Every structure is written in structure tokens, then in C-alpha cells.
Amino acid sequence: MSNVFGKFKPYNTIIHRLDPRLKFFALIALMVMCFLPYGNYANRFIVLGVLALIIVVIMIIAKINPVSIFSSLKSLWVMMIFLLIIFVFVQQGVDTSSLHPMIIFPNGYTLYWEGLLQTLHVFLRLILMLCLTLILTSTTAPMDITYALDWYLYPLKLIKFPTQIVTMIISLALRFIPTLLDESQKIMKAQKSRGVDYNRGFISKKIKSITTLIIPLLVSCFSRSVELSLAMDARGYDPYGKRTSYKILKFHVRDLVSLFVTLLIMSLFIMACAYSSFYPGADNILKLLFGVEAF
Amino acid sequence: MWQIKTKNLTYIYDKKDPNHYDALSNIDIEINKGDFVCIVGKTGSGKSTLVQTFNSLILPSTGYTQVETFYITSDKKLKKELLKNESKEVIEDNKHVANLRKKVGMVFQFPEYQLFSETILKDVMFGPKNFGMRDEEAKEVAIKSLKEVGIPESYFERSPFELSGGEKRRVAIAGIIASSPDILVLDEPTAGLDPNGKKEIMALVKKIHETGKTVIIVTHDMDLVLNFANTVIVLSDAKLVEVTTPKELFNSDNLNKYSLEIPTIYKFINLLKNKGFAGNLNEINDIDTLIDRICEAQNV
Numbered sequence: 291m292s293n294v295f296g297k298f299k300p301y302n303t304i305i306h307r308l309d310p311r312l313k314f315f316a317l318i319a320l321m322v323m324c325f326l327p328y329g330n331y332a333n334r335f336i337v338l339g340v341l342a343l344i345i346v347v348i349m350i351i352a353k354i355n356p357v358s359i360f361s362s363l364k365s366l367w368v369m370m371i372f373l374l375i376i377f378v379f380v381q382q383g384v385d386t387s388s389l390h391p392m393i394i395f396p397n398g399y400t401l402y403w404e405g406l407l408q409t410l411h412v413f414l415r416l417i418l419m420l421c422l423t424l425i426l427t428s429t430t431a432p433m434d435i436t437y438a439l440d441w442y443l444y445p446l447k448l449i450k451f452p453t454q455i456v457t458m459i460i461s462l463a464l465r466f467i468p469t470l471l472d473e474s475q476k477i478m479k480a481q482k483s484r485g486v487d488y489n490r491g492f493i494s495k496k497i498k499s500i501t502t503l504i505i506p507l508l509v510s511c512f513s514r515s516v517e518l519s520l521a522m523d524a525r526g527y528d529p530y531g532k533r534t535s536y537k538i539l540k541f542h543v544r545d546l547v548s549l550f551v552t553l554l555i556m557s558l559f560i561m562a563c564a565y566s567s568f569y570p571g572a573d574n575i576l577k578l579l580f581g582v583e584a585f
Numbered sequence: 586m587w588q589i590k591t592k593n594l595t596y597i598y599d600k601k602d603p604n605h606y607d608a609l610s611n612i613d614i615e616i617n618k619g620d621f622v623c624i625v626g627k628t629g630s631g632k633s634t635l636v637q638t639f640n641s642l643i644l645p646s647t648g649y650t651q652v653e654t655f656y657i658t659s660d661k662k663l664k665k666e667l668l669k670n671e672s673k674e675v676i677e678d679n680k681h682v683a684n685l686r687k688k689v690g691m692v693f694q695f696p697e698y699q700l701f702s703e704t705i706l707k708d709v710m711f712g713p714k715n716f717g718m719r720d721e722e723a724k725e726v727a728i729k730s731l732k733e734v735g736i737p738e739s740y741f742e743r744s745p746f747e748l749s750g751g752e753k754r755r756v757a758i759a760g761i762i763a764s765s766p767d768i769l770v771l772d773e774p775t776a777g778l779d780p781n782g783k784k785e786i787m788a789l790v791k792k793i794h795e796t797g798k799t800v801i802i803v804t805h806d807m808d809l810v811l812n813f814a815n816t817v818i819v820l821s822d823a824k825l826v827e828v829t830t831p832k833e834l835f836n837s838d839n840l841n842k843y844s845l846e847i848p849t850i851y852k853f854i855n856l857l858k859n860k861g862f863a864g865n866l867n868e869i870n871d872i873d874t875l876i877d878r879i880c881e882a883q884n885v
Contacts (some may be wrong), residue, residue: 321681334801439608452884473698476693476698477698477699479637479642479693480691480693480696480698480699481690482640482642482686483640483642483686483690483691483693484686484711484712484715484760484761484764485683485687485712485715485716485764486715487683501701502699502701502711505701506698506699506700506701509698509746510698571591
């Protein structure tokens with residue numbers, strides 16, 4: 291598990307050097323772009339395809355292997371099947387006249403091709419979101435993400451919300467993820483040598499083997515948190531004190547350029563969305579593009 | 586006759602990571618049946634990684650570890666080749682890693698972290714039951730091994746989380762020896778214990794060793810090495826540097842080179858020498874001889 295999916299890897303690429311606040315903003319912005327309505331399925335897939343292309347380019351710049359995504363998808367197949375069942379078997383709205391029937395049962399119940407497309411669409415969105423988050427977490431040190439979050443929470447300070455406590459909680463949680471992973475690794479090894487097999491067996495057996503991991507982990511978690519709070523007290527931690535930061539975030543020219551690029555991409559997608567949603571008769575972006583070329 | 590053997594054993598942590606490194610490189614060792622082996626070396630020299638390959642918890646990246654007829658490697662081609670000339674039973678045996686783990690008991694550093702059951706007795710029964718014992722049988726061996734580690738019967742129905750550190754550790758060790766492994770591997774069994782706890786644990790290990798089992802201990806405690814081991818394996822920076830006896834190791838000048846501590850008794854002898862002690866201080870390896878020599882010099 292030392293090669294955890296989305297773990298920060300300290301390369302020195304332009305994406306790694308970008309300001310975490312900007313990366314955070316870009317993540318949210320591009321995620322929203324995944325969810326805008328783009329009209330019919332042809333449009334949706336074209337737009338998501340373009341987005342996927344952009345994401346793959348970013349991943350290559352950030353030295354993340356795009357193929358590695360697929361290994362992490364293995365755990366998502368259950369969800370995929372679940373989605374497929376729901377979308378294929380549940381009726382696609384009231385007006386079915388524009389849909390393409392796939393299988394018609396004798397009693398008139400119809401399965402539509404659109405159900406399949408819908409599943410694919412939702413799944414594509416999910417993968418893109420996963421990729422985006424992966425880019426953020428594997429190019430940004432966890433502490434930097436916390437700093438960015440702290441910066442975004444700033445407006446809450448105006449209404450006397452203790453943002454520094456929230457940030458401290460988040461940074462502590464992030465700090466202890468690797469520690470807990472290490473620990474669970476150790477406990478698993480100890481239990482394995484007592485004959486527990488975490489990979490085989492039926493679900494009931496698996497649940498039982500998981501408890502041999504969870505209980506010791508919780509126990510050590512509690513004792514660790516008590517120790518940590520004592521250690522923090524001993525060093526004079528005051529939750530309401532004013533915090534200064536060892537690392538001061540600076541906005542560079544490259545950040546400005548990337549902000550501009552992000553906004554540009556965003557506006558392009560919003561245009562595509564507006565065009566496909568509000569233009570009468572515009573059912574295909576391809577048609578629009580070809581039309582422009584012909585003109 | 587060797588019981589555990591490693592051949593060209595190399596292990597690389599995080600192969601794909603940009604800052605990956607060798608945790609073990611080209612280790613060739615043989616450990617004999619019935620030996621009391623200590624593995625020493627400074628932190629990060631690969632001691633723990635090495636012993637974990639004995640139990641197939643870590644698979645060697647290249648090369649292999651062999652425990653009796655059980656081959657441990659991540660190289661499938663190599664494993665196939667190794668098994669080519671073996672009998673059918675051995676091949677079948679190799680398919681189930683549980684067979685190996687029953688044979689090699691592994692006590693980790695801070696084994697108290699492995700406790701999870703409601704009662705101590707149940708926790709100790711857990712291992713044997715996993716290795717296919719029936720409830721009554723498991724209970725029998727659990728009670729036997731709990732008594733062996735010195736846990737009184739009144740404790741059996743208590744929760745393991747109520748115990749003190751040393752007691753927890755003894756219960757955890759009971760959980761391992763209950764499955765009666767032929768080989769007992771202990772990773773720093775005395776870390777974080779008070780002197781009395783240390784003594785008790787080591788007396789227990791010695792008792793187990795005397796029943797004819799192979800004991801392998803990873804440790805930083807050189808006094809322990811001197812008092813108990815008959816073979817010492819020294820690792821340094823992922824490489825095997827020496828396989829020797831404690832006496833030879835501590836009487837050679839290599840200790841500093843491997844950044845190992847000097848056992849207390851040798852420190853004392855050195856102090857005596859520095860103060861100009863008149864008696865003969867050569868070839869002393871245990872406290873009794875030392876006392877005799879001192880008495881000799883004082884004409885007592």
C-alpha cells in the first residue's frame with residue numbers, strides 16, 4: 291500500500307510548482323465543467339472528450355501515468371454495474387417518443403439505448419473527477435492543500451468562525467493518514483502471521499478478518515490522539531490564538547498565466563453549454579463547427 | 586543442516602517511486618535448525634525486511650528465501666524452476682502460504698497491537714483456530730501457552746486491553762507460540778520494556794529455544810546477543826557483512842564500523858583496562874569469568 295493512489299510524489303514540474311490555491315480553484319472549476327448540461331449525448335461525449343484530453347495533457351505534464359487510473363478503477367466496477375442496472379431498468383422520463391428502444395418485452399416494458407449511454411456518461415464524469423482530484427493530490431503536498439483551504443476559508447473569519455481550528459483539524463487528519471496506513475500495514479502483517487487471510491474467504495469470513503484489523507487500529511488511534519493532544523498542550527497550543535505560517539504562499543506570473551488559461555477553458559465550456567442548451571435547433575456541436583468552417 | 590536459506594535475496598522498496606532504494610541486496614545466508622540467531626545492524630539496514638521474507642509477508646524482488654521445502658519469491662519463473670524437481674506434496678504445500686505461516690511464528694515489534702478479542706483466552710485461541718484446530722484443541726493449547734508465558738488463570742476471561750504493557754506483550758507472544766511454530770522469529774521483543782520485563786521475555790524465549798526450536802531475534806540490544814545467541818548475522822546498508830558468533834564479533838574491531846553498541850561487560854572490561862587494572866583481562870566473555878579474574882587479582 292506504499293504506492294497509494296493519488297499519493298503526493300515530489301517531482302519538480304510546472305504543475306507541482308503552481309500555487310496550491312490556484313490548483314484548488316482549477317480543480318473545482320473543471321469539476322463543475324464536468325457537470326454542466328451539454329444537450330444531447332453526442333454533444334456531451336464530445337465535450338467530455340475534450341475535457342479528458344485536457345486532463346490527460348495535464349497529467350502527462352505532471353508526470354502522472356494516465357494508465358494508472360485504470361488500476362484504481364478496479365474497485366469501482368461494482369458501482370458501474372449498479373449504475374447500469376438503475377439507468378437501464380428505470381424509465382427515462384415521461385416522454386419516450388424521442389428515445390431509441392433496445393429491447394421490448396412482451397408486456398410493453400422497453401429498455402432504451404439511452405440508459406446505456408447515460409451509464410457511460412455518468413461513469414465518464416466520475417473518472418474525470420477522479421483524475422482531477424488525483425492531479426491535485428499527487429502534485430500538491432498535503433500541507434499546501436491545507437494552506438490553500440485556510441486561505442479560502444478567510445471570509446468566514448469575518449463572522450468570527452474559528453477557521454484556524456478547522457485548518458488544524460484538517461492538517462492533523464492529513465498528517466496522520468500515512469501514519470495510520472503504516473500502522474494498519476503492521477497490524478495486517480501481524481494478523482497474517484497468525485493465519486488471517488485478508489484476500490480469500492466469503493464475505494462473512496472477510497468481515498471477521500477485517501475486525502482483526504479495525505479494533506487494534508482504533509485502539510491505537512485513540513491512544514495516539516490522547517498522546518497528541520497532551521503533546522500539543524505541553525507546547526502551549528491555544529486553539530483560538532492567532533496563527534502565523536512558516537510557508538507564505540506567493541502568487542507568481544506562472545500562476546497568473548494558469549489562472550488565465552483555466553478561465554479561458556472554463557468560458558469555452560460554458561459557451562458550449564449555453565450554445566447547446568439555449569440555441570434553438572442546435573443539437574450538435576459538430577454541426578456548428580462544420581457550419582462555421584463552411585461559412 | 587540448514588532450515589532457512591536465502592539465495593541472492595534482493596528487495597526493492599517502491600520500485601516505481603522516484604526515490605526507491607534497495608532494502609536488501611544479494612543476501613545469502615543459511616540458518617541451521619535449533620540455532621539461536623540474532624540479526625543486528627543499525628536502523629534501516631534491512632533486518633526487519635529480511636525476517637519478514639521468512640514468513641512470506643514480504644516477497645523478495647529477486648532471488649528467493651527457502652524455509653525447509655517452502656520457496657518464497659515474487660519471481661514466478663524462478664519459483665516454477667525451483668519447484669521443478671520437487672515432489673508432488675511439496676508443490677501442493679507451496680500453494681498454501683498458511684502452511685508456511687504455521688511453521689514460522691512471527692512476533693512483531695510491539696506485538697500488543699495485534700490484540701483484538703474480548704478476552705485474553707479467545708485472542709490466544711485465534712491463531713491455532715486459523716490454522717485449522719478445533720475449538721477444544723485450540724483452547725487447550727491456548728491455556729498451555731498462556732501458562733508458559735506466565736499469565737495466571739484468573740486473567741483468562743479479562744479483556745486484553747486492561748493489561749499492562751509487559752503483560753500484553755506476553756499474551757501476544759502466547760498467541761504466536763500457541764500454534765507451536767518450528768521457527769520463532771521475534772522483531773525487537775524487548776523494545777520499550779522495563780529491565781524486569783526484558784528478563785522475563787528473554788527467559789521465556791530461552792525456554793522455547795530449549796525445546797529444540799529455531800529462534801531468530803532482530804535486536805539492537807548487544808547484551809542480549811552476547812547472552813543468548815550462538816550465531817550473529819550482521820547487516821549494514823542492506824548488505825550482509827558478517828555471519829559469526831557473538832564472541833568473535835565483540836572481540837573484533839568491526840563493531841564501530843557497523844555502528845553497533847558494545848555490550849556492558851566489554852565496556853566494563855575496557856574501563857578496568859583504562860584504569861590500569863593489574864589482572865589478566867583477556868578472553869573474558871561472561872560475567873562469571875570476569876568476577877573470577879577480579880577476585881584472582883584481589884587475591885580473595
